[in-house]
Amino acid sequence: MSDPQIIAEHYRAAVEARDVASLAELYEPEVLLDAHVPNWRFQVQGRHAVAEITGTALPGPGRFASFNVEPTASGDVLLEFEWRGHTDVGEAVSRELHVLRLDGGRIAEQVLYCAGVWSPQLQQQMAAEAPLVRA
Numbered sequence: 493m494s495d496p497q498i499i500a501e502h503y504r505a506a507v508e509a510r511d512v513a514s515l516a517e518l519y520e521p522e523v524l525l526d527a528h529v530p531n532w533r534f535q536v537q538g539r540h541a542v543a544e545i546t547g548t549a550l551p552g553p554g555r556f557a558s559f560n561v562e563p564t565a566s567g568d569v570l571l572e573f574e575w576r577g578h579t580d581v582g583e584a585v586s587r588e589l590h591v592l593r594l595d596g597g598r599i600a601e602q603v604l605y606c607a608g609v610w611s612p613q614l615q616q617q618m619a620a621e622a623p624l625v626r627a
Contacts (some may be wrong), residue, residue, distance in 0.1 A: 496563040499592065499599070500571060504559055507547055516543035520600045530608040542602060551577030551584040551609050568593050582612035 499518060506515035519539040525546065526535050536542055554577030562570040569592040577584050586609045593601040610618070 496567070496569040496592075496594070497561060499594070499597075500559075500561040500569055503571065503592075504556060507550065508555060510547055510552065512540075512543045512547040515547045516540050518599050519543060519602075520595060520598045523599055524601045525604065526601070527604040527606070529604075529606045546602065546604070550575045550586055551579050553578055554583075557585075579611075584612070585610045585615060 502518055503515065505511075506518070516539045519542055521539050522537060523539055523542050524535060524537050525542040527533065527545070536545055552575075554575055557574040557576045558572075560570075560572045562572070564570060571588075571590040571592065573588055573590075575586045575588070577586070587607045589605045591601075591603040592599045593603075
């Protein structure tokens with residue numbers, strides 16, 4: 493499973509299905525997740541702990557509205573995506589960038605940058621006060 497595109501597609505399918513066991517298969521046993529979320533940073537280590545967080549933390553159930561994969565010259569993978577999930581207050585949106593550092597065809601380190609989860613109310617406020625130039 494060393495091909496970055498195959499790893500990214502496996503990641504995508506597992507997250508959309510919220511299949512934590514399948515997601516865990518992508519990780520080295522001692523994988524490190526270094527998460528940067530609004531006003532907070534935390535780290536988690538271990539295949540199952542990382543899969544649990546990355547597989548269930550997005551608001552959901554939902555789908556990827558966009559999912560861009562960029563292999564790097566060093567053999568790592570950049571994932572940039574927008575997730576749209578159904579919550580009790582409507583459709584929430586999360587935009588994220590993940591750096592997947594690979595070793596031997598598995599993810600050895602995952603660095604996550606999240607812009608936050610935007611509720612329908614916040615999305616409306618942003619549209620009114622900071623309209624996008626390009627969607």
